[in-house]
Every structure is written in structure tokens, then in C-alpha cells.
Amino acid sequence: MGTWQSAVSLLAETARMAGSAASPGGPEILGNAAAAPGLAGPASPQDLLAARTQMALSLGWHIVLACLGVGMPALILLVEWRAIRTGDDAYMRLARQWATAIGVLFAAGAVSGTILSFELGLLWPAMMGVYGQVIGLPFAAEGVAFFVEAIFLGIYLYSWNRVPPKAHLLTGLPVLIAGTASAFLVVCANAWMNTPRGFTGTGSVVRDVSPWRAMFNPAVPHETLHMIVAAFMVSGFLVAGVYAAGMLRGRTDRHHRLGFLVPFTLAAAFTPVQVVVGDWAGKEIARLQPAKLAAAEALFQTRAGAPLSIGGIVSGDRLHYSIEVPKALSFLAHGSFDAVVQGLDRVPRPDRAPVGIVHLAFDLMVAMGFGLLLLSAWLAWSWWRRRETPRSPWFLRLAALSGVAAVIAVEAGWTVTEVGRQPWTVYGHMRTSDAVNPAPGLWNGFVIVTLVYLVLTVVTLYVLRLLRRAGRPIAPQEPERAPAPEPR
């Protein structure tokens, strides 16, 4: 950690020297917006709820596609590399099929990502108006990474059979690198909302902005790593799940077996890594945001030797019906069975996150993670003993659901991060109720956006189903190979 922080301060110092002549004033545009008659007043609770739900919906939707944008290029390059190495056509068929799928998914991911950048301003203009300059840097860098990803995806999909195989493989590499970089950079911005750094002042004016220090804030290492590993798991388990479902219906040809085994193995290899990273993330949250950890664990009383509570129902200031593992929370959070873990009693009541949701989401994420770990271990065991996948039909049944489990884990994890940060948007500096757009009628926008996402979900799944009957290129970036069907 020491190297990390010194590297960050070095960057920050360099940036400060470069910009020693500070601009006069600064944007005090947003100070004291007293509403004029007939115009916007403070946001109503309904509008705040609508804005939060709309943001959650858009993020939750985008996150799945973003995961695939990071993980699927790795899968595609892996099978394409195997195809070139072994000359095995089955691998090449998979590469082509997945590449077409990512072409379509990228279209949906690109627009849902664009919408998020709109929504940051449309729904949370107060946050962006005050802190936009502090946190713009990772977003700008992410823009560059996304651009590179889009360009090279276009090149990669276009140039099948048009360049030598190895050169084609190389054109896919920037897609993988840029996709992973995008994930890193966007999560840097989210990490800043959890551990805001790189500015002084509070309220509607910030000063002494150091964008590099803001970008490389203390929550970056564990948050970004946790997310990137999750993206590989989601991609691997989701793709494998599709082929597992096919195998359950009796399609056990080599195409399906490889289509299952390659992504499942990749995801299974990442699963134990994720357990370690998750543990580290928990320790960092205990250090950086003890209130969030207390909400996630539903720990109401500060105490030494705190137990780990699994499940249960929160009612009032108590957790009922949970399973308690004595002293485990102290050990997990601080590495000692008798360490003191801060509880919610240290957090002023208006600053507490909704404990019930955060605790439930946290347990859900952990449960899914360990379920996937057991499933991965089952495959590893069987492969080690007999060089084959487990014979029990239950393995395939569970594997077919593994992608869904991974998606649930990611959504639940983001719920812990985002809801666990409430009531703050910028932790300790700006409340969500102060960040929202005061314009009236946000509720209407929410209803329309929800309907649009509903339609988008149905259509995306439908088009992906069409893809299963592969054969003709369909990604928008791909050139036509077969003649188009005759119009009737």
C-alpha cells in the first residue's frame, strides 16, 4: 500500500506544480439557488425516489453489459488463439459466434453507457456542478479507453479472413486492454464517491482541486480489482450457462462441450481469487467506511469480538433470527478475534444507511460467491480424479444457472456499495437529497425510461436468441458475407 500512496502523491504534486497559477475564483455558479416563483424548488421526495430508482435501474442494466464487454473479449481471444494453435475448427466456430454476440451486446452497452453520462447531469446536476471538476479526470480517461475499444472492435469484427490469423488476433488485444481499462477508470470515479479526496471546501464551492489525488483515492485498489474479477466471472459463467442449458437438452456435441468448458474453467479459476479480493475489500471498508461495514453486517452495537451475522431480519435497531458465528466479524474485518468493530451506534441516526437492504444484499453476494466457489471446486475435483466433467446432471443444472448467480452477486455487490453509502452521494460531503435535480417532474422521466429499458431488455434477449442459429454475420460492424435474404 505504501508504494501505491507515494505514487499517487507524486502524481498529485506534479499536477499541482503544472497548475500552480490557479484560475481566479472558480465556478461559484451554483451557490445559494433560491428558487424563483414558478421555477424549480427543492426536489420532492417522490422525485428523489424516482431519480434514485432510475439511476439504479440504468446502472444495474449497464453493469451486466459492461461485464460482458470486459470479459467476453478475453474469452474470444482465448478460443481464437487455441484455434490458431491447434487448427481446431470447433474453437474457431466459437470465436466467430461469440464475436458476433459481443458486436450486438456492445451496441446495447454503448448506448446504456451513454445514457448514464446523460443521467449524471440530468438527475444529479448538483453533484456534477460542484464536484464535476474533481472527478472528471477518470471519466475523461474512460472516454479515451471506450473510444479505443469501439474502434478496435470495429476493426476486429471487420477483418476476419482479411488479415493473417495472427494479425487478426492482435487486433482483438486492444479491445481486451481498453475494456479492462474502462472498468478500472469508471470504478475509480465510484471509489472517489466512497473516499472523496483531492479538494478542500464543502457545500457549493470546492478549492485546491487535485484531480490526480481524487482519481487515485484509497478505495481504488480493492474496488477496481473486485469489479474486474467479477466481470470475468460474470462473462465466463453466463456464456458457459448458455451451453450448459444446451447440453441439458441433449446437444452434447464437441461445439457445446467446448463452449461450456472453456468459459466455465476461466470463471472457475477467477472464483477463489475473488474470495481473497473480497476479503481484502471488506478489511479496507472496515478501515475507510466503518459505517458501511456496520450496515452490511447489521452490527448495531460497537463491540470487541463481534460475531458474523448471517441472514436475519432487521426490525428497529435489532437484527432478529440471524445465524451468528462468534467473533468471526472481528477476525474478518481486523484480523483479530478480539478486535473492536464499530457499530451503527457510532453513526448519527440521519447518517445511517438502510440497514435491512444493505445487509440482505451483502449476504446475497457472499452466498452467490460461495455457491460458485463450490461449483468450481466440484469441476476441479472431477477433472483431477477422472479428467472429465462431473457426471451428475445436477452439475449441469447448476452450471446453467451459474451465470445468473454471478449477475445476482454483482447486482447485490453494487447495492452494498451504493445503498451502503447512503445518505451520502459524496461520502461525508454531499447528501443524495442535495445532489438531485430540483426541476419538477422527474417522476415522468423515470416512468418513460423504465418502459424503454423493459423493451430494450426483451429485444436484446430476443436478438441474442436469433444468434443461436448462427451462420450469417449480424453484428453491425461486420461486413456482409452471405447474400441477404430476398425481400417478400
Next chain:
Amino acid sequence: MDVARVVLVVMWVGVTLYALLAGADFGAGAWDLMAGRSRPGMPRRKLIERAIGPVWEANHVWLIFVLVVLWTAFSGVFASVMSTLYIPLTLAALGIIARGTAFAFRKAARELWQQRLFGGAFAISSILTPFFLGTVAGGIASGRVPPGLARGNIVTSWLNPTSLLGGVLAVLVCVYLAGAYLCDDAAEAGRPDLSEWFRARALVAALVIGAVALGGIAVLRWDARPLFDGLTGRALPVVIASAVFGVASLALLWRRVYPLVRAAAMLGVIAILWGWPLAQYPVMLPPNLTYRQAAAEMSVLVATMVVIAVGVLLIAPSMAWLINLQRRELRDGDLPE
């Protein structure tokens, strides 16, 4: 050195590229709508698909670039614009969703009714998105977006004469740009019949733009006097240049010198786009918030420029490669009769 001004110029370069590249894509969507019934329209739609297929995703990233630079370097302006104009911006965002996905999905669809449905969504959103973005420009330019959170009227800030002019002009410019590009693309693909089809309609579009622009002068004089004064004052040379390029592109289109039509149309659009900021410089949010007052701290501006510089180094060569591939596809591929 005035770093804020440099960032402002760079951001406007982004707006220009968005208009020239994605604008043509929007226009292509509008042409898709006008391409005629399924059977006769098919070669035209195939040409459109091929012209924008490889690049449409990348073109669209310029909008994200502009948004991110705006919120980083001029956070307050971003917040003011987004909060007051959230209705047209939400509608533009929905248009972006419908457009981006429908275009991708149409290629996957086999049944004619599916292709019609996705094609229709693609084409209609291609018109609505630039329209709403144009109304946003009109609302800002006519001084209806005061600094502060949702301080402007959320309805009249975009439903007003200047905004409507902005919306209509944006759509027409996209249509004309795309028409000019498609004439050239069709000629390059060895299909003079398609060139002729697009040429006749692009000529009409050019005449309509001319008429709307002339009428627009009157609208601005009445509805947005400071902007009118700027356009007829400091920005006058640029305004005249846009007219000259417009007329030149019309003449070149008449004479079928397609590669030069493309260039002249682009220059005309560039002139229109730069006329606006020149007319109101140094004011960013009329009537009187200047870019200097709105600019972020120096450290932020420098960091933004560093990222952009690195970005240009990475993106420019890759983009050139992609566009080169796209041109090759246009030349080599066969279009159905």
C-alpha cells in the same frame, strides 16, 4: 497561456467532429426512412448500412467526449444546462438508445416485419435525436439557460422560436451532410443510379436549408437579439463563409463533382458550428456568464488536456485505420440491384 480557452476550443472541436461524423449517421437514418418501399429501397438501405456500419459506434463516442469535457472543465455550465433542459436531453438520450440498438438489431432480424420495425425505430430516432439536441443549442444560444440548478423554465427553455429553428436546422444539416456523403459513396461503389437518386433529393434538401437559414435570420433578430448581433458582427465572416460553402456544394452537386461536394458540405457545416461560439464569445451561458468564470481550476484543466493529448495519440491512428477499412468495404462490396 489561457488553458481554459484551449479546453473550450478542444471541446468545440469535439462538437464539430460529432456533427460531421455522427451527424452524417443521423442523416443516413433519415435517408433510410425516405428510401422508399421495401423492395426498391433495399439497395439504398444496403448502401446506407454499409456506409455507416463500421464507424457508427465510434462516431457516437464524440458526444460522450463533449459531455465529459464539459462537466470536467465547466462543471457549473454542465449542471445548469442539464438541469434546466432535462426534458429535451432525456428525449435525445432515449433517441440515442433506440437508434443505436435498432440499427444493430435490424441486421440480426430475418423477417421483413422485424426489419421494418427496427428500421422504423432507427430512422425515426435518427430524426428526433438531432432535433432535440438542436433545441438544446437554441435554448442556450438564446439565453434561456441561466446559471444555477434548474433556474430556467423547463418548458419554454426549449420550446421557443430559436430552439425550434435550432432543431429543424440540425435535422436538415444532418440530412444534407449524409446525402452528400452517400452520393460520393454510391459513386465510389460503382452505382451511379444510386448517386442520381440521392443527388436529386440532396439538392432539394440544400434548397430547403437555404430557405430555413434565411428565415432563421429573421427569427433570431426577433427572438435572440444578442446572438443576432454577434452573428452579424464579429462572426459575420464565418456566416458568409458558411453561405458560400453551401452554395458551392450545391453547384458541385449539380455538376456531379461528388468528392468535392463532400468537402464543401463539411466546410459549410464547420462554418455554421463555429459561427455560434464566435458570436457570443467569451460568453458561455448568455447573457453574461463567461467561460473564464465557469472554468475549473488550473490543475483540472491541465489534467484534462494531458488526457486528451494521450487520447489523440491513441485514437487518431486507430480511427484512420478504421475509416480506411470502411472505404475499402464500400469499394469492394457488391450492392444488390
